[in-house]
Amino acid sequence: MSTDDTPEQPGGNGDEDAGKSTGKNVGKNTDENAGKNAGKNAGKSTEPEAEKPEPAGQPPVPEAPVPGPAPEAVTPAEALTGRQRLVKGLWPPRFTRAQLTVALLLCVLGLGLAIQVRTTSDNSALRGARQEDLVRILDELDSRTKRLDDEKRKLESQKAELESSSNQAAEARKQTAQKEDQLGVLAGTVAAEGPGIELTVSDTKGAVEPDKLLDTIQELRAAGAEAIQINDVRVAADTYFSGSAGKVEIDGKKVSQPYKFKVIGKPQDLEPALNIPGGVVQTLEKEQAGVSVSRSEKIVVDALRPAKRPDYARSSSQ
Amino acid sequence: MIAVLGLIVGVVVGLVVRPVVPTAVEPYLPIAVVAALDAVFGGLRAMLDGIFDDKVFVVSFLSNVVVAALIVFLGDKLGVGAQLSTGVVVVLGIRIFSNAAAIRRHVFRA
Numbered sequence: 511m512s513t514d515d516t517p518e519q520p521g522g523n524g525d526e527d528a529g530k531s532t533g534k535n536v537g538k539n540t541d542e543n544a545g546k547n548a549g550k551n552a553g554k555s556t557e558p559e560a561e562k563p564e565p566a567g568q569p570p571v572p573e574a575p576v577p578g579p580a581p582e583a584v585t586p587a588e589a590l591t592g593r594q595r596l597v598k599g600l601w602p603p604r605f606t607r608a609q610l611t612v613a614l615l616l617c618v619l620g621l622g623l624a625i626q627v628r629t630t631s632d633n634s635a636l637r638g639a640r641q642e643d644l645v646r647i648l649d650e651l652d653s654r655t656k657r658l659d660d661e662k663r664k665l666e667s668q669k670a671e672l673e674s675s676s677n678q679a680a681e682a683r684k685q686t687a688q689k690e691d692q693l694g695v696l697a698g699t700v701a702a703e704g705p706g707i708e709l710t711v712s713d714t715k716g717a718v719e720p721d722k723l724l725d726t727i728q729e730l731r732a733a734g735a736e737a738i739q740i741n742d743v744r745v746a747a748d749t750y751f752s753g754s755a756g757k758v759e760i761d762g763k764k765v766s767q768p769y770k771f772k773v774i775g776k777p778q779d780l781e782p783a784l785n786i787p788g789g790v791v792q793t794l795e796k797e798q799a800g801v802s803v804s805r806s807e808k809i810v811v812d813a814l815r816p817a818k819r820p821d822y823a824r825s826s827s828q
Numbered sequence: 829m830i831a832v833l834g835l836i837v838g839v840v841v842g843l844v845v846r847p848v849v850p851t852a853v854e855p856y857l858p859i860a861v862v863a864a865l866d867a868v869f870g871g872l873r874a875m876l877d878g879i880f881d882d883k884v885f886v887v888s889f890l891s892n893v894v895v896a897a898l899i900v901f902l903g904d905k906l907g908v909g910a911q912l913s914t915g916v917v918v919v920l921g922i923r924i925f926s927n928a929a930a931i932r933r934h935v936f937r938a
Contacts, residue, residue: 593935595876603830608882612871613834615889619864620838625849626857628842 695737698746698815702737704774706809707781712768712800716756722794723758723769724751729790733783735775737811741765744813768800777805855904856897859913863896864889866920869927876934896920 603609694700709726711718727745730738738745743760753759758769773780781803784790791801849857867889874880896916903912932938 593876593937595878596935600832603833605830608880608885609830611882611886612831615864615886616831616835616868617838617841619861619868620835620840621842621847622838622857622861622864624839624842625847626861628846629849629854629857 694817696746697817698737698744698813699817701810701812701814702774703808703810704736705777705805705807706735706772706774707777707784708804708806708809709771709773709784710768710800710802711771711794713756713797714767714800715798716767717797718758718767718769718794718799719755719797720751720753720758720760722790722797723760725793726771726784726790729783730771730773730775730780733775733779735773735780737774739772739811739813741770742813744811744815746815772809772811774809774811781805855909856900859896859900859916860893862917862920862924863892866923866927867892869924869931873927873930873934876931 691700695702709730711723711726723740727738727749740760743749743763743765745760749761751758751760752762753764756767758765784803791803794801867885870888871880871885874885899916900909900913903909906912
């Protein structure tokens with residue numbers, strides 16, 4: 511039904527074309543038709559429409575007032591010619607005005623078509639979206655941005671925290687290393703150098719008791735000595751003196767005269783501490799030992815003691 | 829033939845040159861294209877009917893495009909742009925289909 515209808519309905523559409531063209535048929539379209547029909551007649555003889563415009567301006571006039579049914583009525587015969595017209599219009603390319611105008615318009619159409627297709631396929635998601643959708647998408651983006659911002663802030667604070675803690679850890683490591691060095695100097699496990707004095711006790715008569723050496727050590731410590739070495743024995747907290755005069759043993763190791771003390775500390779304190787009246791130097795000289803004290807800006811204490819791990823005592827810090 | 833060539837040239841130029849459409853015109857382009865398609869189908873049918881007239885074609889082409897764009901523009905101003913453009917597309921689609929049916933009748937005789 512609708513298929514039957516369609517030819518008529520576009521009769522309304524084609525009708526505007528048809529109505530106008532048939533009205534003009536007499537004046538203007540005739541030469542077009544004539545041109546076409548002439549070509550048509552040359553190619554194939556088509557009876558009804560073809561002959562009419564050809565003879566003169568008169569025959570189409572009675573035909574003209576019937577616009578609607580005209581194509582319908584002539585359809586069977588026209589169908590053949592329609593197809594031929596298509597073929598004719600297609601193949602021998604003629605540069606008529608009609609062809610050129612139509613080409614121009616179709617060019618514009620093709621341009622618009624291509625642009626539209628391109629823009630649609632470019633970012634179809636947003637371009638085709640309706641306003642509400644766009645608003646929703648915008649909202650989503652906003653909340654997403656906010657969420658990501660929050661996350662970023664959190665991560666940044668975490669990063670700062672980690673950085674500061676790693677800084678702290680590095681600082682702690684540094685301090686620990688420093689402390690280890692300091693303690694190593696005290697415990698005699700690392701070599702030490704610095705300003706200090708050299709004290710040489712030459713006991714050619716073997717009269718110096720180990721007690722006297724211990725007194726000397728005490729005196730030096732009291733004066734602020736930080737690292738002490740006698741000959742090649744490092745003196746530390748648990749150093750002990752044994753033996754007898756002339757056969758002194760320090761930490762169970764036999765030490766022979768002359769006893770050479772290397773002491774790191776403030777020389778201005780150490781030297782007077784030894785030289786005070788009734789002090790170490792006088793006492794030793796009374797024992798008929800030769801004592802000489804000399805200050806030095808660089809004393810190297812390089813005798814080492816093995817690091818001992820205490821069996822029972824554990825660090826209670828931490 | 830020249831007309832078909834024109835169409836092809838237009839498409840190729842549109843794809844190659846990538847012209848930028850001003851944003852003011854952008855919403856009307858699809859409707860205008862559909863209207864122009866309608867005019868083209870009408871013209872093709874008229875040609876098959878043997879009543880093709882280039883002047884009529886030009887006028888109908890341009891007026892179709894302008895009127896379609898105008899309707900959408902008006903609809904946008906009235907706040908019913910989406911619905912109105914849908915209506916225009918439906919009407920033009922119906923016309924295109926009926927024209928296509930007539931063309932088919934001519935070409936395939938069925």
